[in-house]
Amino acid sequence: MSIGRLVALFLGIAFLPAAQSHHAFSATFDVDKPIELTGMVTKLEWQNPHTWFYMDVTDEHGKVASWAVELASPNLLMRNGWTRDSMKVGDVVRVDGYHAKDGSNTANAKAIVLTATGETLLTGPAGRSGR
Numbered sequence: 001m002s003i004g005r006l007v008a009l010f011l012g013i014a015f016l017p018a019a020q021s022h023h024a025f026s027a028t029f030d031v032d033k034p035i036e037l038t039g040m041v042t043k044l045e046w047q048n049p050h051t052w053f054y055m056d057v058t059d060e061h062g063k064v065a066s067w068a069v070e071l072a073s074p075n076l077l078m079r080n081g082w083t084r085d086s087m088k089v090g091d092v093v094r095v096d097g098y099h100a101k102d103g104s105n106t107a108n109a110k111a112i113v114l115t116a117t118g119e120t121l122l123t124g125p126a127g128r129s130g131r
Contacts (some may be wrong), residue, residue, distance in 0.1 A: 029070075029108040033099040037067055037107065038115070041091045046074045046084060055093065067105045069095055071112075071123045080122050087112060087121065 039057035051071040058064050071077060077086075087093060094113040100106035112121040 028100055028102075028106075029098040030101045031098055033101075035095070035097055035099040035107050037069075037095040037097075039067065039092065041087060041089050041093060042066070044087065044089065048073055048075075051077060053087065055095070065105055067095075067107060069097065070106070070108045077123065080124075082121060087114065092116065 037055065037057050039055040041053055041055050043054040045052045051074050053069050053071065055067050055069060056064050057067055072080075092115045094115060095107060095109045096111045096113070097107045097109040100108075109123050111123060113119070114121070
């Protein structure tokens with residue numbers, strides 16, 4: 001096997017996890033299932049290709065459910081004015097977004113409202129909310 005083919009094989013294997021974790025919005029989330037969640041941030045993961053955070057949401061019966069919420073890439077969030085300190089573990093936030101097609105406790109956020117200050121953090125392209 002030539003050196004070029006070995007390098008191509010190595011690069012293909014090295015980037016396979018990132019390629020597999022990236023997905024089209026419409027493959028996972030349903031634009032016809034808008035969702036609003038309010039709860040406390042429990043974990044943040046600034047990573048490519050998407051930033052994720054996790055939150056505990058208490059329903060009207062007092063039952064707590066953990067939710068995973070997908071955001072845009074760290075680069076796009078920063079272009080929209082976010083910093084790594086914009087949202088912290090322990091913050092109470094309201095998420096406006098879209099529910100996962102599979103019905104799991106997973107959502108894609110179009111905007112985040114920090115309930116303590118009322119500040120809205122947009123997650124979409126060019127500072128727009130939504131897809």
